[in-house]
Amino acid sequence: xxxxxxxxFAWVLYNISMEKMRKSDAEWRAQLTEAEYGVTRHKGxxxxxxxxxxxxxxxxxxxxxCCGNPLFSSETKYxxxxxxxxxxxxxxxxxxxxxxxxxLIMPRTEVLCAKCDAHLGHVFSDGPRPxxxxxxxxxxALKFKPTKPRVEDPLL
Numbered sequence: 398x399x400x401x402x403x404x405x406f407a408w409v410l411y412n413i414s415m416e417k418m419r420k421s422d423a424e425w426r427a428q429l430t431e432a433e434y435g436v437t438r439h440k441g442x443x444x445x446x447x448x449x450x451x452x453x454x455x456x457x458x459x460x461x462x463c464c465g466n467p468l469f470s471s472e473t474k475y476x477x478x479x480x481x482x483x484x485x486x487x488x489x490x491x492x493x494x495x496x497x498x499x500x501l502i503m504p505r506t507e508v509l510c511a512k513c514d515a516h517l518g519h520v521f522s523d524g525p526r527p528x529x530x531x532x533x534x535x536x537x538a539l540k541f542k543p544t545k546p547r548v549e550d551p552l553l
Contacts, residue, residue: 407458418464418513424464433462437515440500440507441535445480448536453482457543459534464513468492468539469532477524478529482539484532485524495520508532509518 420428425438435441451463459469459482469484477483487493491511498507498519508517517538524531 407489436535436537437463440516443535443537450482450536450539450541453541457541457542459539459541461510461515462538462540463515466492466510466512479533481533481534485528485530
């Protein structure tokens, strides 16, 4: 009985945390920087090699900048050479939503946050094993939560 209650509690918490977040355009503008707003709410793209999280190497979790939804683990981050943070898998497939994107000459698959519909980037099928996927994300669409806080060197 205890195991059933624990599983039920975990299921309820997960579903509450994944409840759709809805905000007005004015609320998103007030919450986000201009760059975050342009990318996440209007499907923009940051310039390659410009993102703060491109070279992030610490252990931790990459969250949606809009709603805090955990999306990617540092364990799946890799250097793709594209100029954007790349991951070969998501934390849970229910955390993102995929849509066809035909804005350019070749069709792509857009990656959106399942909780708040933020545009995150695109996924391609040229990634490394074990998934073969390359989730090519905009740094400004993500925030990083380290597993261990950064320790400042007292001698500096």
